[in-house]
Amino acid sequence: MSYDLAVWEGPRPATAADAAAEYEERMDAMEQELDGPGDPPPPTPGIRGFVEDALAQYPELTENSGPECPWASAPLIGEATGDLIYFPMTFSGAEYARDVIAEIAHAHGLVCYDPQVERLLPDQRAPSASSIAEAADQAMDDQVEAQGAPGQRRGWLARLLGRD
Numbered sequence: 237m238s239y240d241l242a243v244w245e246g247p248r249p250a251t252a253a254d255a256a257a258e259y260e261e262r263m264d265a266m267e268q269e270l271d272g273p274g275d276p277p278p279p280t281p282g283i284r285g286f287v288e289d290a291l292a293q294y295p296e297l298t299e300n301s302g303p304e305c306p307w308a309s310a311p312l313i314g315e316a317t318g319d320l321i322y323f324p325m326t327f328s329g330a331e332y333a334r335d336v337i338a339e340i341a342h343a344h345g346l347v348c349y350d351p352q353v354e355r356l357l358p359d360q361r362a363p364s365a366s367s368i369a370e371a372a373d374q375a376m377d378d379q380v381e382a383q384g385a386p387g388q389r390r391g392w393l394a395r396l397l398g399r400d
Contacts, residue, residue: 238308238324239365241334241357242349243341245282245319248356255356259349266317279316286344287313287321290337294329306333330365 242259249255269276279287290312295301297310306329309315315323325333334350338357341348348357355362 239327239330240324240351242322243286243346245280245346248347252355255349256354259351262320266320269317277318279313280319282344283316283319283321286341286346289340293336294333334365
């Protein structure tokens with residue numbers, strides 16, 4: 237499980253519903269690009285600049301990364317396709333980095349969309365990443381308990397779901 241964000245070039249949608257529709261269209265287009273023949277388009281300069289600034293704030297994920305690294309994949313630029321980047325973060329990383337990353341995107345004139353809460357970011361009214369992480373954690377605990385293994389989430393599954 238990861239906490240994902242989408243950042244793209246273009247005008248900021250007027251409403252969250254408009255953003256959700258554009259997000260779906262862009263994700264479908266990205267999937268077609270990735271599944272099609274040839275290589276997907278390289279990141280645009282705007283997306284590349286965003287990634288550079290995000291990595292200046294939070295280091296790239298490596299085998300030696302600690303909790304200061306919110307990314308769940310590397311290299312981050314590898315998640316970009318043309319004028320869109322869709323990237324995963326750890327839930328614990330999203331708790332401290334989501335809103336900072338949204339501000340970086342905003343500073344670059346890019347759109348930042350959070351599909352977990354179906355909102356454009358930055359948005360002071362958006363549910364916190366912490367509350368989303370807590371809900372996901374509870375859902376996982378409920379699922380593990382429903383499968384007859386209460387209390388077994390700690391250990392390997394906890395490590396799988398995030399670095400703490």
